[in-house]
Amino acid sequence: MRGLIGIVLALAACKGGSTGGSTGGGGAAAGGAASDATSAADASTAAIGDGAAAMVDAAMASDAGAAVVDAGAGRAATPTPPGVARLVLVHDVPLLRSEEKALQRVASALARGKLKGTVVDAGDEEAALYAAWTARLPPEPMPPLPAAWTTAPLVIVVRVNPPSGVEPKRQSSGLGPALVFRPPSNDAIFSAGGSSTGDSFDGLIGDGGVWSMAATFARSTP
Amino acid sequence: MTRVALVAAALIVTAAAPARAGWRSLELMLIDAGQGGAAGKRCVDRVAAYFKAQGEDVDLVRRDLAAVRGKLPATLPASVLAWTDATTAPLRARQGDDPLDAIVVIDCRPDARTLDVVIDPTPDGVATLRLRAVALDAPVLDWVARRIQAAAYVGFEL
Numbered sequence: 001m002r003g004l005i006g007i008v009l010a011l012a013a014c015k016g017g018s019t020g021g022s023t024g025g026g027g028a029a030a031g032g033a034a035s036d037a038t039s040a041a042d043a044s045t046a047a048i049g050d051g052a053a054a055m056v057d058a059a060m061a062s063d064a065g066a067a068v069v070d071a072g073a074g075r076a077a078t079p080t081p082p083g084v085a086r087l088v089l090v091h092d093v094p095l096l097r098s099e100e101k102a103l104q105r106v107a108s109a110l111a112r113g114k115l116k117g118t119v120v121d122a123g124d125e126e127a128a129l130y131a132a133w134t135a136r137l138p139p140e141p142m143p144p145l146p147a148a149w150t151t152a153p154l155v156i157v158v159r160v161n162p163p164s165g166v167e168p169k170r171q172s173s174g175l176g177p178a179l180v181f182r183p184p185s186n187d188a189i190f191s192a193g194g195s196s197t198g199d200s201f202d203g204l205i206g207d208g209g210v211w212s213m214a215a216t217f218a219r220s221t222p
Numbered sequence: 223m224t225r226v227a228l229v230a231a232a233l234i235v236t237a238a239a240p241a242r243a244g245w246r247s248l249e250l251m252l253i254d255a256g257q258g259g260a261a262g263k264r265c266v267d268r269v270a271a272y273f274k275a276q277g278e279d280v281d282l283v284r285r286d287l288a289a290v291r292g293k294l295p296a297t298l299p300a301s302v303l304a305w306t307d308a309t310t311a312p313l314r315a316r317q318g319d320d321p322l323d324a325i326v327v328i329d330c331r332p333d334a335r336t337l338d339v340v341i342d343p344t345p346d347g348v349a350t351l352r353l354r355a356v357a358l359d360a361p362v363l364d365w366v367a368r369r370i371q372a373a374a375y376v377g378f379e380l
Contacts, residue, residue, distance in 0.1 A: 216362060220357050
């Protein structure tokens with residue numbers, strides 16, 4: 001009899017464990033869908049500026065022989081090689097170290113595959129265009145595209161959300177909503193506005209991320 | 223002894239049942255704005271099929287705009303992108319039940335290759351998705367549905 005009760009209690013314990021796992025999984029699924037935050041905490045920040053852009057592009061160059069693009073000291077749009085898609089990052093504060101590492105993974109992913117891409121920091125014109133398009137409604141009239149975009153088959157613009165927390169426990173808040181253009185049209189082929197959320201850095205290149213549709217978007221005839 | 227065995231059997235059955243503590247479906251209403259004709263309906267069907275494929279994770283209520291029009295403001299913006307949470311608020315409340323987690327309105331026009339979506343999740347403010355000059359085939363619509371679901375989860379609470 002005691003043995004039977006023991007078995008029952010053991011089964012109940014298993015059930016309890018299963019419940020916890022399921023709850024955690026469900027919560028994670030919901031949270032993952034709802035949040036773009038990456039979980040890594042950073043002990044310190046690292047300046048992105050020119051150095052980080054060059055680092056990202058160097059990683060791409062080593063992966064796929066892509067041309068190294070220097071973001072330059074100014075806020076002009078960075079030129080990219082013809083035929084290479086642009087992933088333009090809009091951010092006001094330096095990236096966290098975890099974000100820089102994630103960005104290296106993004107850059108490596110963009111350098112692979114049929115459609116090649118490169119990561120650049122936004123110039124002033126690109127940042128303004130992003131702000132105009134991610135307001136409540138599409139801009140009227142639609143602003144012209146930066147000249148640097150004309151040779152790109154596709155341009156994806158995302159904002160890096162400011163990190164949360166305070167030093168030394170700052171955490172990435174992921175990316176804002178994405179904006180996708182297929183030059184020369186100045187009408188975005190994909191835009192998300194209002195309170196739309198964006199991908200995480202790894203989500204951007206993951207299954208269901210914006211980059212997962214890049215080839216489809218670039219192929220779609222105007 | 224028989225009583226103990228029965229209790230044990232009941233506990234074993236309970237233990238084997240799927241765990242549901244701290245879990246519930248995302249409850250959303252999908253509204254076809256009905257501007258895209260038959261192709262538009264097929265487009266919305268595809269998005270709805272994505273949600274249905276999520277099984278118990280998504281509890282989908284589907285309506286045509288005409289069916290809920292009486293609950294909406296007399297004058298609606300020409301584009302669903304201009305809808306606000308005030309526009310959809312009357313649809314969220316349900317008699318004798320918790321409010322829906324999100325209202326999703328889709329204006330899909332495959333022939334014109336345009337898709338507008340407004341998602342009104344629980345917190346204030348709406349999210350919008352807009353596609354232009356893109357072939358609205360199954361992979362694109364599945365991708366859009368996935369992003370709708372992500373936006374609908376904003377503010378989701380157990």
